[in-house]
Amino acid sequence: GPLGEISIPLYFGFFLLSSVQDKIKCTANDFLKTLDTLEAFKKHMIDFTGKEESEVDLEQYFQAKEFLHCTTKFCNYGKAEGAKEYAAMPAVKKMYSFIFELSLTALFVTPRTVGAQVSLTEEQLLLWPADAESSVPAGASLPLGSRAHVTLGCAEGVEPVQTGLDLLEILALKQQDPKPDVVEEMELGSLTYYNEGRWMLSLREPIGARACFSSYYK
Numbered sequence: 001g002p003l004g005e006i007s008i009p010l011y012f013g014f015f016l017l018s019s020v021q022d023k024i025k026c027t028a029n030d031f032l033k034t035l036d037t038l039e040a041f042k043k044h045m046i047d048f049t050g051k052e053e054s055e056v057d058l059e060q061y062f063q064a065k066e067f068l069h070c071t072t073k074f075c076n077y078g079k080a081e082g083a084k085e086y087a088a089m090p091a092v093k094k095m096y097s098f099i100f101e102l103s104l105t106a107l108f109v110t111p112r113t114v115g116a117q118v119s120l121t122e123e124q125l126l127l128w129p130a131d132a133e134s135s136v137p138a139g140a141s142l143p144l145g146s147r148a149h150v151t152l153g154c155a156e157g158v159e160p161v162q163t164g165l166d167l168l169e170i171l172a173l174k175q176q177d178p179k180p181d182v183v184e185e186m187e188l189g190s191l192t193y194y195n196e197g198r199w200m201l202s203l204r205e206p207i208g209a210r211a212c213f214s215s216y217y218k
């Protein structure tokens, strides 16, 4: 009935606990600050600015997100495809409000978004919708859960849905060329450039982030 439809949220996801949020925001800001100073990044600055010789302050460029989370299913209050089926999944009902430890394994930056890649465990994958990777770029086939990420910031005018698409694009390029040139060894890990302003920092030590599986209504 209509009440059942109202109870479907805007989205389900893993919501990072507030103490972890601060830590990850700091790490991300440090990364952006350092990236900005690298000669390799400056060489490709035009990807972000659109013109030669201009500079970009990455920390200003991206609008930071307030509640860090990893969306599992965007439901749009039941209007999104598969939303009702997802909300009715036994795993979703059973693990609602459970606390999980997410593993953040990489940070990535594009002219549109900045995010953290999340590597889900088998148990966490039980909460992952089967169709999340259906929008992978042509020619690639990526394993279930590949799209899992935490959006850290979006450039002005960019919709948050973009972060997952940017991640899928990078992972598809990585699949085509599993050993791309590492641009720089940084303290946090190895930095790779995937053309057109796409950067990925694979973390030496994954960041553990405790998060509550829950949902969001606006």
Ligand code: 2AM
Pocket (backbone or CB within 6 Å): 010, 011, 070, 071, 073, 074, 150, 151, 160, 161, 162, 163, 164
């Ligand atoms: P995000 O997961 O990359 O942050 C509300 O808009 C939340 O749902 C945001 O967190 C957003 O992106 C995610 N979202 C919005 N539209 C989406 C879509 N079509 N598919 C998947 N996730 C979406």
